[in-house]
Amino acid sequence: MVIYGVNPVRETLRSTMMPVERIILARGRRGRDIEGIVKRAAERNIPVTTEDKHEMTSLAGTKSHQGIICIAADYPYADIDTIIKNDNHHLTGSVILILDGIEDPHNLGSIIRSAYCFGINGIIIPQDRSVSVTPTVIKVSSGAAQHLPVARVVNIARTIDYLKERGFWIFGSDAHGQSDLANLDYRGNVCLVMGSEEKGIRQLVRKKCDHFISLEMPGSFDSLNVSVAAGIMVYEISRIMRR
Numbered sequence: 001m002v003i004y005g006v007n008p009v010r011e012t013l014r015s016t017m018m019p020v021e022r023i024i025l026a027r028g029r030r031g032r033d034i035e036g037i038v039k040r041a042a043e044r045n046i047p048v049t050t051e052d053k054h055e056m057t058s059l060a061g062t063k064s065h066q067g068i069i070c071i072a073a074d075y076p077y078a079d080i081d082t083i084i085k086n087d088n089h090h091l092t093g094s095v096i097l098i099l100d101g102i103e104d105p106h107n108l109g110s111i112i113r114s115a116y117c118f119g120i121n122g123i124i125i126p127q128d129r130s131v132s133v134t135p136t137v138i139k140v141s142s143g144a145a146q147h148l149p150v151a152r153v154v155n156i157a158r159t160i161d162y163l164k165e166r167g168f169w170i171f172g173s174d175a176h177g178q179s180d181l182a183n184l185d186y187r188g189n190v191c192l193v194m195g196s197e198e199k200g201i202r203q204l205v206r207k208k209c210d211h212f213i214s215l216e217m218p219g220s221f222d223s224l225n226v227s228v229a230a231g232i233m234v235y236e237i238s239r240i241m242r243r
Contacts, residue, residue: 011143
């Protein structure tokens with residue numbers, strides 16, 4: 001996988017999740033951040049080479065590589081039990097986020113970044129009809145995808161059944177949910193399900209949810225971008241679970 005951008009490359013080197021083959025710098029690229037990355041690469045015996053910017057743009061597939069690229073192994077998806085057991089920064093229980101069919105890599109990257117910042121255990125995405133963890137997702141997450149486990153499953157509904165067996169309550173996000181997000185007690189094991197950008201949560205998955213929650217919005221719009229809504233919801237749930 002070709003990972004690009006200062007923060008994603010730095011976080012890839014900090015994490016043991018994805019072995020790094022080499023670092024590529026644009027000729028003449030300097031700065032304190034770059035010096036730190038080169039030092040870390042040397043400590044790990046990772047070679048650093050240089051290329052011109054045009055070659056790097058061709059390799060990364062974008063001009064937003066910031067003059068630094070790393071060649072790493074493919075993204076290693078986690079299993080469900082790894083996510084359940086992941087350290088979640090001393091919340092009163094486990095919090096898992098299920099994304100039922102997010103297709104925009106920018107949305108997925110933003111959600112991963114918010115989930116990591118607010119101490120969520122991990123994220124579950126479906127194998128089909130969903131964006132995977134790509135270099136763009138890693139870039140938008142600012143490298144958080146290198147630290148937060150993401151599982152990719154064949155069947156979301158069966159995965160929810162398994163989580164229920166493990167003691168999780170399943171909350172579906174819905175613009176017309178019965179309860180406002182802030183009015184529930186989330187202490188325990190919680191799974192928040194967010195639907196796709198266009199269609200929301202699929203009907204089969206909706207049937208598996210124990211409760212539907214919404215955000216109280218005094219404005220005239222009745223919905224938010226899914227990455228914005230996810231950020232607000234995981235923040236509020238984590239805040240409640242720290243009381």
